[in-house]
Amino acid sequence: MSKSVQPIDAFARDLPRETRDAVLSSVMTRTAGRKAKLEADYENPDDLRRLAGKVKQHTLEHLDEYLEQAEAALIKNGATVHFASTAEDAREQVLAILKENGAKRVVKSKSMVTEEIHLNDFLQKNGVECVETDLGEFIIQIDGDTPSHIVQPIIHKNRRQVAQSFEELGLGDYNDDPQTITRRARKHLREKYLQSDAGMTGANFVSAESGRLVIVTNEGNARFGMAANGLHIALVGIEKVVPRDKDLGLLLNLLGRSATAQQLTVYTQFINGPRSKSQPSGPEQMHVIFLDNGRSRVLKSKERDILRCIRCGACLNVCPVYRQTSGHGYRAVYGGPVGAVLSPLLAGDDFSKYADLPKASSLCGACNEVCPVNIPIPELLLRLRSRANQEGIKSAGSPPMAPFAKLATSPKLWQTAMTASKAMNHLPITMMPVRPLQEWLKIRTLPKWSGGEFRRWMREREGEPRMDTNKHE
Amino acid sequence: MSEAQDIVMGAVKQALSGLRGKTSLPDYESEFLFSVRHKESEQDGWTEFGENFSAVSGKAMNEVGDLVEFLKEGGFEKGYCDPELKEQVGEVLVAAGLQVSYAFDHQRVDDYVFGITRASGVIAESGTVILNDEDTVDRLAALAPWVHVAVLTDQKKVFANIPQAIENLGNSSNVIWVTGPSKTADIEGILIEGVHGPGVQICLRIGGEN
Known part of the structure; x- marks a missing residue:
């Protein structure tokens, strides 16, 4: 790969x-x-988006208070609350809870945070079967793949590929009808639910006021995972807390519409503790693990707004870069515009590894316009670009800026360059004076050079009467 | 407090220390969340619910007779019914020749083609059926059968909108809002109903005005 091509460009x-x-x-x-x-x-x-953004921003800025409140409310509801500082801590805690209960078979509903800590592989290595139950995630699991979209994990696959995977797994002869595939998954996964010892979920929101854990799915898989066994473990990022129950209404209204154009996702669960005494099905134990894994570091940074994210995927859908690359081009669990901000930040000391991602944006602003919690993503991307620059991190695909800086700080040199560069309109790429520019132009087109126009315009205006700028004060 | 908790809470507190000009918690009226359609609706709650439920592929029914007809026509002949609904629903189904069990056997959940349990309410604005742990006789009975029938007996439990339903979540350890049948669009964006839960979601109101 040429050093002058960004990895994401090469991927696309x-x-x-x-x-x-x-x-x-x-x-x-x-x-x-x-x-x-x-x-x-x-x-x-x-x-509505602006209001939700303020509610989430307020929560983040008071997260210590709300986390304490949420913990107290969860305990009052009968849940056991754990905290995990790192991915490793979280994995060990999940395993410890499973071991204490002799649980060997786990059914898991879709959760980005469990992807983030690579839970499945870890459990498998420790003798625990952990089956993904969301249809898309199940297909990802049997293919040994990773999700390429927050809401639609197999957006990069077509029905023929899915049919092949099902055939290889022994779920019947090749059949690429989506309905047949879904029915086969229903049958196969139903057995997994009924044999399971524990259900693992994430959470969309946690109300600090009541300790209610809110989990939404369209398929009903989280519900099945919490009906067919006696142990529920929820792994929750610390940023999922919201102040009041009423805020759940606001955020649910936005989540369904933004993610899947639904007023509400089909199954919206409000979990207030283990199952009630009269209920024969469902968890007798509920464990909630609050995960940091770099979030407190993000909270400390000026890019903390990104923690408002409610994982709807709308910014991925609208992003011109995501549309060309798919999620895997971002080389991290979270792709798209939100991932371009979150991945370098969550990486901590490995910031440089993902420092190119904030450049994977034309800064068109569409991500901000669709964000249900109004995250100023383009602004955050710019901050991260600037941070990479300050830290001297060089990434592929960026022409060196030092010559430009020299030109831009000397009016005479600038004027000469503006006029001389008109020649570029007539030069073939191979004769471009700066080598990195040649590379850069192989996959991009420059507009016609019109350097010096502004100066000429100014000169012509010098004789004209000036606008009275004080008039409007 | 565990060591891990100390570390996480300490890191959060440290991250926020010195932060100035914090955003205040905005307050807002419930009406702010109402959809235009709900605000302009002049229908009674149950009628509005029926329309919105139908828009998400749910079926709202007013008569046990309608349910009998639907089950027979669809060939859904065998299922489970909450014993509390035996008189009002179960026996009517049996009289019509359908097989009804009043015990839900976890060993053979796939033998029940329909499951009839009580609803804890409905939400008009979103076409949502509310189930809670106390009213739902068995979570699996409301989830595993292909056809789920949620029966609304208390007419006061028709909530106008989402904020009202949230205010009335109550103390149940588990409340689930069901807005249509189980569905997915994971494969090429094609909508398929009946993934893990019911492929047919019905809400039957009994004892209400017609």
Whole structure:
């Protein structure tokens, strides 16, 4: 790979057409659906997004208080609360709870945070079967793949690939009808639920006021995982706390519409502790593990706004870069614009490893416009670019800026360069004076050079009467 | 306090120390969350619920007779019914020739094609059925059968909108809002109903005005 091509550009360039088409068609539909739903339902959907953004920002800025409140409420509800500082701590805690209960078979509903700590592999190595139950995640698991979208994990696959995987797993002869595939998964996973010893989930929100854990799914898999066995373990990022129950209404209204153009996701569970005494099915024990894993570091940074994210995936769907690369191009658990901010931050000391991701954006601002919690993603991307620059991190694909800095600080040199560079309009790429520029231009087109125009315009205006700037004060 | 908790809480407190100009917690009226359609609706709650439930592929029914007809036509002949609903629903189904069990056997959950349990309420604005742990006789009976029938007997439990339903979540250890049948669009974005839960979601109101 040439040093002058960003890794994400190279990934997009080499992405099979079939994959790009699958991603593109799906995200276009989702983006249109989200817009139509919000605009049909609200006169000013932006007011709702801004309000939700403030609620989440407030929560983050008072997270210590709300975490303590949430913990106390959860304990009062009969849950056992744990804290994990790192991914390793969290994995060990999950394993310890399972071991204490002699649990060997776990059914898990979709959870990005368990992806983040690579829980499945760890449990498997320790003799615990952990089966993904969300259809998309199940397919990811049997393929040994990773999700490429927060909400639609197999956005990069088509039905033929899924049918092949099912055939290889022994779930029947090759059949690529989505309905048949779904019915086969229903049958196969139902047995897994009924044989399970524990159900593992994430959480979408936790109310500090009541300790209610909110989990949403469309398939009903989290519900099944919490009906067929007696042990529930929820792994929850510390940023999932919200102040009040009423805020759940606000955020649920935005989550469903932003993620899947639904007013509400089909199954919305409000979990207030282990099952009630009269209930024969469901967990007798509920464990909640609050995970830090770099979040407190993000909270300390000026980019803390990113922790508002409610994982709806709308920014991925609308992003021109994500549309060309798919999620795997971001080389991390979280892809798309949110991932371009979150991945370098969560990486901590490995910031430099992901420092190129904030450059994977045209700063068009579409991600901010669709974000249900109004995260100023372009601003955060710029901050991270600046941080990489300050830390002297060189990443591929960026032309060296030192010559530009020299030009831009000397008016005479600048003027000469502006005029001389007109020659660039007539030069073939191979004759460009700066080598990195040649590389850069292989995959990009520059607009026609018109250097010096502004100076000429200023000169012409010098004789004209000036605008009285004080008039408007 | 465990060591891990000390570390996490310490890190959070340290991250926030010295932060100035914090955002205050905004307050807002419930109406702020209402959809335009809900605000403009002049229907009674149950009718509004029925329309919105239907929009998410749910089926709202007013008569046990409608349920009998639906089950027979669909060939859904065998299922479970909450014993509390035996008189009002179960016996009507049996009289019509359907097989009804009043015990839910966890060893053979796939033998029940339909499951009839009590609803704890509905939400008009979103077309949502509310189930809680106390009213739902068995979580699995409301989830494993292909057809789930949630029976609403208390007419006061028709909540107008989401904020009202949230205010009335109560003390149940588990409340679940069900807005249509189980579904997925994971494969090529194609909508398929009946993934892990019911492929048919019904809400039957009994004892209400027609």
